[in-house]
Amino acid sequence: MAGEPQADCLFCKIASGEVPATIVRETETTVAFRDINPQAPTHVLVIPRAHHPDAASLAAAEPQILADVLAETGRVAADEKVDATGYRVVFNTGSGAGQTVFHAHAHVLGGRGLNWPPG
Numbered sequence: 001m002a003g004e005p006q007a008d009c010l011f012c013k014i015a016s017g018e019v020p021a022t023i024v025r026e027t028e029t030t031v032a033f034r035d036i037n038p039q040a041p042t043h044v045l046v047i048p049r050a051h052h053p054d055a056a057s058l059a060a061a062e063p064q065i066l067a068d069v070l071a072e073t074g075r076v077a078a079d080e081k082v083d084a085t086g087y088r089v090v091f092n093t094g095s096g097a098g099q100t101v102f103h104a105h106a107h108v109l110g111g112r113g114l115n116w117p118p119g
Contacts (some may be wrong), residue, residue, distance in 0.1 A: 028060035041111030055091035082110030
């Protein structure tokens with residue numbers, strides 16, 4: 001069921017503390033941790049504690065939690081000191097967009113120039 005932790009979900013296991021990660025921020029509704037394959041000097045993932053397979057399903061089911069995730073991306077950027085120079089927030093939705101873990105998550109990328117278009 002959406003929202004409930006999934007036994008086979010890596011990010012649910014990180015949120016519960018079952019799988020270790022380099023946590024940089026935690027709130028009641030979110031967890032932020034460093035990406036294990038960083039694509040920029042700052043590359044942090046912000047996830048909801050509740051399981052939803054992607055950003056679109058999270059937005060439909062729990063828009064306030066999605067707002068919490070997005071608010072945390074700004075706090076991560078400030079903590080990482082990339083807010084002044086600029087940073088990117090990316091939600092990959094679906095395998096065709098590069099999503100590999102099907103638990104909604106935002107990538108916070110910064111610390112280098114980010115070209116446009118992405119991808």
